[in-house]
Amino acid sequence: MEGNYTGQFNNWMADVAPIHNYSDGSGIPIYVVRGNHEDGPNQTVAPLLSAYLATAAAGMPANGPRGEERLTYSFTHKGAKFVANDNYIAHNGLKETVNQSWVVGQLTQDTRPFTFVYGHSPAYAVVNDDEEDNYALDAHPPQRDLFWNSLAENNVSAYFCGHAHLYARGESQGVQQIVSGNAVAHAIAFDPANVDPALVLESPKSAIAKKDQRIGYLVITVHESTGTFDGVEKQLNPVTRAWETGDTFTLTAW
Secondary structure (H helix, E strand, C coil): CCCCHHHHHHHHHHHCCCCECCCCCCECCCCCCCCHHHHCCHHHHHHHHHHHHHCCCCCCCCCCCCCCCCCCEEEEECCEEEEEECCCCCECCECCCCCHHHHHHHHHCCCCCEEEEEECCCCCCCCCHHHHCCCCHHHCHHHHHHHHHHHHHCCCCEEEECCCCCEEEEEECCEEEEEECCCCCCCCCECHHHCCCCCEEEECCCCECHHHCCCEEEEEEEECCCCEEEEEEEEECCCCCCEEEEEEEEEECC
């Protein structure tokens, strides 16, 4: 029901129970960040945000900057640090940005051999502007560049994001941007010609029509003993309903 945001988030929480049970905290932890649909139309931002914070984001770390608790945050696990950014709190009057001073603080404090940063929006476009609806970090290039430079200068291993409903992986200044947005939402076509030239495209290398896009997910495995991490993308074959391997890669942490 439109407007019943708490009910909608509760439905999602029930659906992911086989992965993480929100009722008793069992299973694999899920760390969420808002997308543009959770930001909502202007007249419903307050109830939508309140519902999100009371449900899906209720258990998120509250160590973010003031006013962004449980929206922007960080956490660690063994030799890895994860920095999550909300892109829809306005910073200096601009949405589709990050809290840059907080990000730098996180990247220079409690450092680990592996640092992964994530948010909803790509930093570098992988589709044309009309398909992204200008909800991505590249809507503000100067702020985006400050953000990306800080990732490169502080040895971040990868930046994960979604928003574009497809899978695309590329590199800029030695940092991977991995768009893993093909988890059921309506597919869009991919054309390498639409990828920002600042990003060195690594996968896929050729165009994919909308009808040929596949639902998928990405699994990252960190190998602390070798200083490397592997990525395996899984794609659902729409005919056989079997999960097949798509992109694979092994990268060295800085």
